[in-house]
Amino acid sequence: MTVLDLDNRILQRRKLWRRVSRSTGIHLGGGLLVLIAAIALLAPLLAPHDPIAQDLTRRLLPPFWQAGSDPAHRLGTDHLGRDYLSRLIFGARVSLGIGLGVTLCAGLIGTMLGLLAGYFGGKIDMLISFIITTRLSLPIVLVALAAVALGGASLQTLAIVLSLLLWDRFAVVVRSATQGLRNREFVQATVSFGASSLHVMLRGILPNLRNTLIVVATLEVANVILLEAALSFLGLGARPPTPSWGLMIAEGREHILFDPWLIALPGSALCLLILAVNLLGDGVRDALDATSS
Amino acid sequence: MLPFLARRLIVAALVALAVSMVAFGLMFVAGDPAVVLAGQAGRAQDVEMIRHAYGLDRPLPVQFLGWIGRALTGNFGTSLYFNLPVATIIGERLPVTLMLGSAAFLLAMLVSVPLGIAASLKPGGLLDRAALLLAVLGQAIPSFWLGLILIVVFGVWWGLVPISGTESWQGYILPVVVLSYYAMPALMRLTRAGMIEVLGADYIRTARAKGLARLRILMVHALRNAVLPLVSLAAVQFGMMLSGSIVIESVFAINGLGRLAWESLLRSDLPVVQAIILILSLIYVTLTTAADLVNAWLDPRLRSAR
Numbered sequence: 183m184t185v186l187d188l189d190n191r192i193l194q195r196r197k198l199w200r201r202v203s204r205s206t207g208i209h210l211g212g213g214l215l216v217l218i219a220a221i222a223l224l225a226p227l228l229a230p231h232d233p234i235a236q237d238l239t240r241r242l243l244p245p246f247w248q249a250g251s252d253p254a255h256r257l258g259t260d261h262l263g264r265d266y267l268s269r270l271i272f273g274a275r276v277s278l279g280i281g282l283g284v285t286l287c288a289g290l291i292g293t294m295l296g297l298l299a300g301y302f303g304g305k306i307d308m309l310i311s312f313i314i315t316t317r318l319s320l321p322i323v324l325v326a327l328a329a330v331a332l333g334g335a336s337l338q339t340l341a342i343v344l345s346l347l348l349w350d351r352f353a354v355v356v357r358s359a360t361q362g363l364r365n366r367e368f369v370q371a372t373v374s375f376g377a378s379s380l381h382v383m384l385r386g387i388l389p390n391l392r393n394t395l396i397v398v399a400t401l402e403v404a405n406v407i408l409l410e411a412a413l414s415f416l417g418l419g420a421r422p423p424t425p426s427w428g429l430m431i432a433e434g435r436e437h438i439l440f441d442p443w444l445i446a447l448p449g450s451a452l453c454l455l456i457l458a459v460n461l462l463g464d465g466v467r468d469a470l471d472a473t474s475s
Numbered sequence: 476m477l478p479f480l481a482r483r484l485i486v487a488a489l490v491a492l493a494v495s496m497v498a499f500g501l502m503f504v505a506g507d508p509a510v511v512l513a514g515q516a517g518r519a520q521d522v523e524m525i526r527h528a529y530g531l532d533r534p535l536p537v538q539f540l541g542w543i544g545r546a547l548t549g550n551f552g553t554s555l556y557f558n559l560p561v562a563t564i565i566g567e568r569l570p571v572t573l574m575l576g577s578a579a580f581l582l583a584m585l586v587s588v589p590l591g592i593a594a595s596l597k598p599g600g601l602l603d604r605a606a607l608l609l610a611v612l613g614q615a616i617p618s619f620w621l622g623l624i625l626i627v628v629f630g631v632w633w634g635l636v637p638i639s640g641t642e643s644w645q646g647y648i649l650p651v652v653v654l655s656y657y658a659m660p661a662l663m664r665l666t667r668a669g670m671i672e673v674l675g676a677d678y679i680r681t682a683r684a685k686g687l688a689r690l691r692i693l694m695v696h697a698l699r700n701a702v703l704p705l706v707s708l709a710a711v712q713f714g715m716m717l718s719g720s721i722v723i724e725s726v727f728a729i730n731g732l733g734r735l736a737w738e739s740l741l742r743s744d745l746p747v748v749q750a751i752i753l754i755l756s757l758i759y760v761t762l763t764t765a766a767d768l769v770n771a772w773l774d775p776r777l778r779s780a781r
Contacts (some may be wrong), residue, residue, distance in 0.1 A: 325497070331740040445627075453615045
């Protein structure tokens with residue numbers, strides 16, 4: 183790497199930073215996400231009640247903007263008398279935990295497959311591309327549902343199943359990025375020094391994929407959170423009494439006629455979280471795109 | 476064109492084979508299917524009997540070949556719950572899902588493509604920003620939740636549409652809207668990005684310089700090239716709508732393929748689930764292959780590229 187290259191790099195980093203500090207998407211999305219993450223982390227301190235403690239004498243209390251609300255339960259109680267605010271707060275843990283955990287596992291699988299396919303090419307690439315195509319051809323929601331149903335519905339099963347299914351975008355993106363990088367001079371130089379393939383992939387190529395991976399991971403987190411909510415809504419994810427937003431919507435569904443706020447609240451929470459993640463992801467992508475071009 | 480066609484079809488056939496293996500293998504994820512079939516009250520001799528009756532005591536490859544062979548002739552076995560041929564049950568439900576999916580797909584294309592084109596005319600303009608904002612907001616709304624909210628607002632509060640079922644055509648309105656809106660942001664963005672790229676090309680400037688009508692440049696010269704990636708995405712989105720309608724169908728109580736799959740899962744009716752997974756996958760493979768062929772037809776360069 184020449185001095186000029188280094189200069190360029192520093193310049194680019196500054197440019198990127200300027201982009202980031204000016205992007206409203208990153209500010210808004212990032213801020214919102216930090217807030218939700220803080221709520222999830224501090225849930226036991228913030229929640230006014232135990233999220234799974236039932237009180238059948240205080241069922242379906244309305245939230246504060248409706249007549250007859252109870253100051254002890256600002257957002258009311260559900261059909262089993264559980265404090266809704268506390269359940270919403272603890273629900274953030276489920277969504278964020280599954281979102282980050284699954285994305286991490288799926289990202290590892292996808293990155294590994296993409297690196298192997300892009301680096302070695304030839305038969306290995308053909309095989310992995312075939313696996314990717316097959317995976318893309320499967321109806322994801324249905325296969326996930328079936329696997330969770332057969333493996334016994336629980337958050338753990340759901341997390342494992344989604345991790346094993348959602349690596350496709352990582353694999354596709356990493357594969358094509360690796361193909362582009364593997365013939366670049368600095369990678370070829372490492373090869374000519376006699377570095378092992380593993381070393382070249384992990385030290386030469388992987389660090390250069392960082393930006394791409396960040397963008398894909400952010401968008402994937404949103405995808406995972408939505409899928410967890412949908413599967414829990416269908417009764418094949420989180421089990422009662424777990425405070426999952428998707429499950430809360432399913433439980434509130436029976437009271438949709440008279441108490442639509444029971445589904446409006448967890449749904450809005452989901453929207454906010456997904457919006458935050460997407461804003462951040464789009465913002466980061468735009469900032470990176472603009473600096474690299 | 477012919478070698479390309481042949482190669483593409485061979486890949487499609489191989490993918491179809493791999494997909495059917497997954498659908499078949501799913502039955503064994505939970506462990507011994509004979510035990511699952513026997514249920515909780517099943518005794519040891521019941522399990523043995525079922526194992527023999529369903530041919531589960533034969534080697535796996537033999538079972539798979541038998542299953543796929545029968546599936547090719549339209550025989551997907553017998554539903555454990557309905558005690559009817561799986562093909563018959565699916566034959567009743569598939570048209571509903573196809574109808575729902577097609578209508579949603581049409582609506583999504585009708586909204587997102589013109590919107591994407593309009594947004595591309597002035598990147599950064601008011602319309603462009605509004606469209607992008609809508610896309611970002613739209614992508615954040617879970618479709619099953621939007622469905623429930625629309626049921627409350629339009630069905631319960633305003634009483635404009637039936638709140639469930641598809642006895643009348645009005646029953647299709649909300650499900651179609653909900654199913655289609657989720658595909659719109661991606662389609663819109665791709666149309667916009669493709670158009671912006673194409674509109675900056677030299678030949679568009681030439682066309683303008685020649686004094687061609689603006690609309691003609693847009694529709695004939697630009698759209699044809701911008702539409703290439705859109706064909707692939709449209710095929711993918713249509714396939715995802717068919718398989719994604721599982722959530723929508725359960726929200727709106729529509730007796731389509733998705734709801735059948737979900738209910739069959741809940742009552743461990745595995746032959747039905749397997750058949751549905753296989754059918755949806757095959758539709759998807761057909762769609763994406765068709766999209767590739769359409770692209771190769773639109774752009775001859777692609778025929779030699781792969």
